[in-house]
Amino acid sequence: MSKKNNQDKLLIFALGGVGEIGKNMYVIQYGNDIVVVDAGLKFPEEDMLGIDIVIPDITYLTENRDKVRGILITHGHEDHIGGLPYVLKHLNVPIYGTKLTLGLIEGKLKEAGLLGETKRILINADTEVQLGSMKASFFRTNHSIPDSVGVCLDTPEGLVVHTGDFKFDHTPVNNQYADLQRMAGIGARGVLALLSDSTNAERAGFTPSESMIGVELEDIFRKATQRVVVATFASNVHRIQQVVNAAIATKRKIAVVGRSMVNVVSVASELGYLNIPEGTIIEPEEINKMAADRVAVLSTGSQGEPMSALTRMARSTHRKVDILPGDTVIIAATPIPGNERYVGRTVDELFRLGANVIYGPGSVSGVHVSGHGSQEELKLMLNLIRPKYFIPIHGEYRMLRQHALLGESVGIERENIFVIDNGDTVEFQNGVARKGSKVPAGNVLIDGLGVGDVGNIVLRDRKLLSQDGILVVVVTLSKQDGAILSGPDIISRGFVYVRESEGLLEEANRIVTSTLHKLMNDKVNEWASLKTNVKDALGRFLYEQTRRRPMILPIIMEV
């Protein structure tokens, strides 16, 4: 049935990445051919208690598994590749990526035991890939990781362009220039629909070039009289290269700390994306043997993550690196929304250790620029590609809306701009687009080994438990006559500290006992009503006394 409905139509939709930051996954379907772009994860929102990561619901893809021709990966960031180990478990299809992107993916697949069975196809900016009735080609973009590409999909309905994440950096660190000519060429052919990155759609102007950082870093390195520690995103290979350059220019050796930093430095060096002369890298153990002004440390922890290397240094619990008074610490990143307090705490602790800390928004610190294009760059992309239809992607709803306004400002008709939610389809037929029906889409929550087994009820309970804790009320009744044989015992966790609240809990005990006796006198002996009555009476009492509403869990045993 779905076959007939979609025949001769082009469908575009997101399974993740719109109305949110992260978890990117876009689907382009023509007839019986499905092409997927990216398979990312996102980090849990603050109300997803205990959740480790979130991936897209891929029900639509597993239900149409025979049609999926492959997954094209635009670049190697977690929000574009992090869902792959889960997706590929349910959907064994080929993945296409550039050299560094595949390099980073392979590490993940190895860990997940999926490396052998996954077909991985290396692409570059000149590759063309036939995917059923569609043909994919690619164009180089600038972003905060090398080897990022946009996708151009030649479909029977017309060209569809997906930018991936991008900025326009006219002086890129690795000389991988954005391919303006190819983008303009695509635009000249006539583009049906553009899907473009909205992450910085709220920011006016241009995002500065990554190269600006190098100048600033070298300056700081030169002035530092002792060690320099630089924390940045492990995946920002350009930034890492500039740290390496600054260290070399100031005759410092570099120690690399933090699991993901060690991993990326190793993968990127091996594949030729980092140029680190022999003898530059030292083991962290060697730091203390060297003069302080001959050492630099490259570290994870730029987001103040509790277990990261920089956080441990700041708390003096890192096994190998101490921060000494007079050391310089550079946090070459801006806090991701939600992480401000963690980063602030790390900065405080570093200051307390006597370090000179360079931190704050890039405009203040001078050591961070965004990897995403600001409004003028987004308009440049729109004007290079000149699409008939425009679908802003990669961003919270407000960012998509701001991007839509930018689209209007460069002349795209308002009714040709689709601000969509995950699962909303846009249908194209004979060059005309309209909103189609919805497909299943949503969050799959991962907690430990559990994929999708934590739902709303569990999250609601965790939320309740986190606010006022739990009181467990246990009582053993006689099977014969319903008499209380043991209890009621009341156990509190996260509600009040028992030793300081004995009176309260004793009174609670009396209330439970008298409630039970009253019910028995009234011959009420179904467990359900016993439990409800105990819960209500106790809840009322505790709220009156404390204005708190702990979860109350009555347990009745019968012997």
Added chain:
Amino acid sequence: MSKKNNQDKLLIFALGGVGEIGKNMYVIQYGNDIVVVDAGLKFPEEDMLGIDIVIPDITYLTENRDKVRGILITHGHEDHIGGLPYVLKHLNVPIYGTKLTLGLIEGKLKEAGLLGETKRILINADTEVQLGSMKASFFRTNHSIPDSVGVCLDTPEGLVVHTGDFKFDHTPVNNQYADLQRMAGIGARGVLALLSDSTNAERAGFTPSESMIGVELEDIFRKATQRVVVATFASNVHRIQQVVNAAIATKRKIAVVGRSMVNVVSVASELGYLNIPEGTIIEPEEINKMAADRVAVLSTGSQGEPMSALTRMARSTHRKVDILPGDTVIIAATPIPGNERYVGRTVDELFRLGANVIYGPGSVSGVHVSGHGSQEELKLMLNLIRPKYFIPIHGEYRMLRQHALLGESVGIERENIFVIDNGDTVEFQNGVARKGSKVPAGNVLIDGLGVGDVGNIVLRDRKLLSQDGILVVVVTLSKQDGAILSGPDIISRGFVYVRESEGLLEEANRIVTSTLHKLMNDKVNEWASLKTNVKDALGRFLYEQTRRRPMILPIIMEV
């Protein structure tokens, strides 16, 4: 004893407000006379689960209650007055404040039933107050609430100046100019120690004048073709006045919504701090009877607070105000760190309703400026007062450190600058300062009616419960022979959803049963070891199966 030690010495310390934002409370003691400046609250940090507010530990003050001469209040913000209802319960001392400050405090004391018994003394910028051996005078400052003052304390050791919160606004909305002459005069007399506001010590330059907002607001009001909704801090009376002015200039009536907004508008109008012509305010019920371009709404909710008026409008659950497509919503505030996601969500929802939303940092939106001075203003204050010693206050550690650097930059000796933690004392004797001993200081957590009864154990339990929930394991044993009479029953809350995890829980049940049987065979029957063994065996099993560590609560009943 403490009497002798402190005699002839001046002591300065913070009970709250340094190394943190909020909960401001500073103590200046000379011999047997203690003067307190401010008594604020702060909002809980993200690891203080279930906590409503946090106030300072005032053990030092209650132990020295006979010496406390009074509490001077610099202005009417929660982080300076919010602790009063708790503090005054334990310490019945006079409070001193300007007219609006006392007006706002009185509402609080009334709610707490403390109004009658609290001596409240009205001050203005010309008042002098003798407090034992010390004499307090005041100077007008600019801040985001009218009637803010700094304090000059004439002590036998010399002058001590406390700035309160301040900026230098050369075009203040209410013509309450900062009293530069008095500050300069104090500086000319020679100042021993300055305690100065560090909130914006990380920001370069000058903070713009509040008056800038008025121009922008009127422009937005004029362009709006339908309703305008403005959300801002209820206490920002200047901002409210400018919203009123913009409404009048564009012939709109104003509906006021949100409990604290209604309260402040009423108190500030009554006391003459808001100038709202008769007939300008309408009831929210009248909105729908009026033309959309004749209406403005003044609302709480600028921080995206879940229960606030704007949040309810955004979710279409406000009883009286709907947001219609084409309405303009102005969020005239910057998110306080930690609130970014809430505000973002509100903006998203408003956009979804079709509103035109003006939001973002003040530099982008044009409708917000800070109430705290930036680096150039902090230097101006330092140069007006020209203190011998400098104690940066009001701020996280990093802000105090930045402020200390500013102090050095204007010529204060590094060793004369004290960056302190709450409870650290600075002692002054014969014009010389040094670090003194510590006094008790810390956080008192308020949860519902409980003040200080939630401690680390309870918080740790809440944290654990929030991550992976709880499993309660109940079993009834025979008193005679230790045989299992009933159970084990396993109840899960916030761990897994039972219906989807029957197999797991059945297996868990078997493990508990076999653990108990094994222990009984081994004649282990103390409850403590039974519980520990069940906990360990079950915890191990669950971690292996799920990689989660729920709290496990074994309960053994005996009949």
